[in-house]
Amino acid sequence: MVPCDTFCIDKYEYPNRPGVKPRNLVFYTEAVQICLSQGKRLCTTDEWSRACSGPRKFKYPYGNEFKEGACNLAKTQVTVTWTWYGLRKRDKKILLSKPALAGQYKACVSGYGAYDMLGNYWEWTNAGNSKHTILMGGSWSTPAKQVSCLNKTEAATKFYRIHNVSFRCCSDFLPRSKAGPNVQKPSK
Template identity: 35%
Template structure:
């Protein structure tokens, strides 16, 4: 018997169905778009990062920013930076000391300035010049290329950045400054800078006690009398508070009354 030849082994297999060439082209196009977008995003981020590195950055203020130490003043003067400070005294102080002439505590702006470290003639170890009228004090400051301090300047220099009550600090320290006692026992005029503890914050010495000091400010409510600050060696310590003040005629002289000078910062 003859077996009929089979064609199964010799017949070509049909190709499996798969994506057409058109589908592959679309897929490749989409992948190109995605990769292109991703690459573009990365490139853009790199450009932004580089631009940020190249951008000029403003310098960060150092530790002395905002302090008087950044001002240019003569070597015998203390720099005081401008800004607002708390001028005057609290209601409690005014009630405690009967200080009706003092202004009520309020924020007051002041420009930067320089103030003498010591009372005139601003020489360590020498007694301040006293028994000087306001007119003479103004003339002596002018002759030195300076000027009398305004009341606001004087008080800010006395209080310092912490708005202390006394030039020695917020709390009165016994014998820190050259003042009289509550019982009326007077002291004597001392050489400038002798009371080492009677300076605080900005650093001017003897702003509380020793010699009282003229300012260039007319006393409130007066058209002629000038403002005197700082207390003195023969007055109670409460009168040496930075906010305390009294009045005096421009021709007035006293053995406990002197002055110190202020000036604008140097260029």
């Protein structure tokens, strides 16, 4: 986890390990349970946006000017076709080849040190009392011109499971003995 201003966030999408393919095809309710089982919680929409924009409140994790190729995003909308018998062979190849390993895009890191906040996978967030569940950040299939640290979309249901959705967890600041030296609130 990396410290942000008032909370900590996983450095990478779940399972929060560099060089590993993040887990996708996760229901919102599964993401909530996984975070709770680790003594964390699903990040709120506000926490997620703050971790993405960093301490300087950038539009993108790395600054206010878009940098093509910095994050795992599409040049144009990527569409796959689902049929009654599954995916077409070409579309299976797309789904398997486009997601990147956690941290693979070295320039796609926020000022707090969280990787892949834009692109790679949409991420579930806790939208509080909203009727809808909110996905943040865009995915490898989202056109680059449509994303920013405030980019979000509503999922139709908490039981939405799809190839380009993952999540990461947040927590309050933890005591040094439980969290280690890298997740404590910085001293002023």
